Amino acid sequence: MNIIPFPERAQWPALLARPVLEAKDIEGRVQPVLEQVKNEGDAGIKALALKFDKIELTELAFSEKDMAEAGDKLDDALKAAIGVAYENIYKFHKGQLQAPEKVETMPGVTCWRKSVGIEKVGIYIPGGSAPLFSTVLMLGIPAQIAGCKEVVLCTPSDHPAILYAAKLVGVTKAFRIGGAQAIAAMAYGTESVPKVYKIFGPGNQYVTTAKMLISKEGVAIDMPAGPSEVAIFADDTALPCFVAADLLSQAEHGADSQVLLVSTSKKLLGSVNIALAEQLEALPRKELAAQAMANSKAILVETEEEAIEMLNQYAAEHLILSIANAEEVTEKIFNAGSIFLGNYTPESCGDYASGTNHTLPTNGYARAYSGVSVDSFVKKITVQHINEEGIRNIGPTVEAMAAAESLDAHKNAVSIRLKNLL
Ligand SMILES: NC(=O)c1ccc[n+]([C@@H]2O[C@H](COP(=O)([O-])OP(=O)(O)OC[C@H]3O[C@@H](n4cnc5c(N)ncnc54)[C@H](O)[C@@H]3O)[C@@H](O)[C@H]2O)c1
Numbered sequence: 001m002n003i004i005p006f007p008e009r010a011q012w013p014a015l016l017a018r019p020v021l022e023a024k025d026i027e028g029r030v031q032p033v034l035e036q037v038k039n040e041g042d043a044g045i046k047a048l049a050l051k052f053d054k055i056e057l058t059e060l061a062f063s064e065k066d067m068a069e070a071g072d073k074l075d076d077a078l079k080a081a082i083g084v085a086y087e088n089i090y091k092f093h094k095g096q097l098q099a100p101e102k103v104e105t106m107p108g109v110t111c112w113r114k115s116v117g118i119e120k121v122g123i124y125i126p127g128g129s130a131p132l133f134s135t136v137l138m139l140g141i142p143a144q145i146a147g148c149k150e151v152v153l154c155t156p157s158d159h160p161a162i163l164y165a166a167k168l169v170g171v172t173k174a175f176r177i178g179g180a181q182a183i184a185a186m187a188y189g190t191e192s193v194p195k196v197y198k199i200f201g202p203g204n205q206y207v208t209t210a211k212m213l214i215s216k217e218g219v220a221i222d223m224p225a226g227p228s229e230v231a232i233f234a235d236d237t238a239l240p241c242f243v244a245a246d247l248l249s250q251a252e253h254g255a256d257s258q259v260l261l262v263s264t265s266k267k268l269l270g271s272v273n274i275a276l277a278e279q280l281e282a283l284p285r286k287e288l289a290a291q292a293m294a295n296s297k298a299i300l301v302e303t304e305e306e307a308i309e310m311l312n313q314y315a316a317e318h319l320i321l322s323i324a325n326a327e328e329v330t331e332k333i334f335n336a337g338s339i340f341l342g343n344y345t346p347e348s349c350g351d352y353a354s355g356t357n358h359t360l361p362t363n364g365y366a367r368a369y370s371g372v373s374v375d376s377f378v379k380k381i382t383v384q385h386i387n388e389e390g391i392r393n394i395g396p397t398v399e400a401m402a403a404a405e406s407l408d409a410h411k412n413a414v415s416i417r418l419k420n421l422l
């Protein structure tokens, strides 16, 4: 990694910039894909699968039989691992479902919010360069807990673990469709793919841009969850080989992934570089990881405060704090998708099985967005009930405000009740 010593603050924005394609350029490539699916439906999807995925699809949907038999193609050890991950993710997400709390704002006036699962949701499971069946658990489990009635899955991969996990989380329909065309299919609906109300899931820059574009057309999305990234803040208590392994774990996702290492220790940065060279050589995906590493930076800073300021400015999808006072520093982090503390918390555990969700905002969106949770799959509907005592108490307030806004019909809706109290 290129070590950058003590950069001036003015250099930070350029240093921390992600290696993303120009928005205009990628939108120009994705918009025609969306239009083709909108205009041509299933036939358009098949043509795009041939063009981008080099596959000739006769059927878009996976059959009941495909889903039912997927488990037979997996070994027992993998099924057991998926079972453990399922339990942990379910446990962590179950606690997020809040029971409604009734609040009496004044005597006789009661308000509350009820959570309702979004009826029809679409989940995108990446499968271009690796079949991310773990993402099925990350999206399907909160959908299951939220009580979503229809869960449509699209993925470019036909890996049996994706179908096995889909059955486990109760996916209602699954399709072999990838890329921007999958997002368009779920947004507009086609002869075979049902139209949904909200689309979830990570993906490459085409998938993420498609989600952003369809969100302007009235279909909700979870968030921009594009190419993976990790930032690590490490001091001399960190083990260089652990730090290198964590950096490579996200670099191997793709050439457009980015990893960042920040430290106050020059010695640590040098040792991580040695470990990186050794570990990279042994990776089957070393070409992809090496391309991502070429975009990545190791930054030497003067103080812990400076490191924290830089990390908050970067707003990483994943932030690893491999430092002696990790918990204390966590309190000072206000921009990150998910934080991992200490030497024995590799980010991979969050990717697969510790319980937290791995669908997280990238490209600096962690400044304003949270990762996926049960909340993402529910709407909150407010409910209120006012009794006779309540209308007596609140009525004059509403009458006064409505009169001042010159909205007499609003005022009358209260006055007529006050005059007719039993
Ligand atoms: N942020 C998160 O929460 C998170 C989680 C998991 C994965 N990810 C990211 O998801 C991404 C997965 O990417 P992937 O590519 O492996 O799979 P993908 O499923 O996202 O994309 C593959 C699809 O892209 C389309 N495509 C490929 N080249 C194209 C082109 N030139 N023009 C138009 N469409 C094209 C194809 O149709 C293909 O099916 C990675 O970048 C990974 O880092 C992010």
Ligand SMILES: N[C@H](CO)Cc1c[nH]c[nH+]1
Residues within 6 Å of the ligand: 132, 134, 135, 227, 228, 229, 250, 317, 351, 358, 359, 360
């Ligand atoms: N690191 C990815 C989120 O950025 C999630 C993932 C799935 N499988 C492996 N990793």
Ligand SMILES: [Zn+2]
Residues within 6 Å of the ligand: 228, 249, 250, 253, 351
């Ligand atoms: Zn990962």
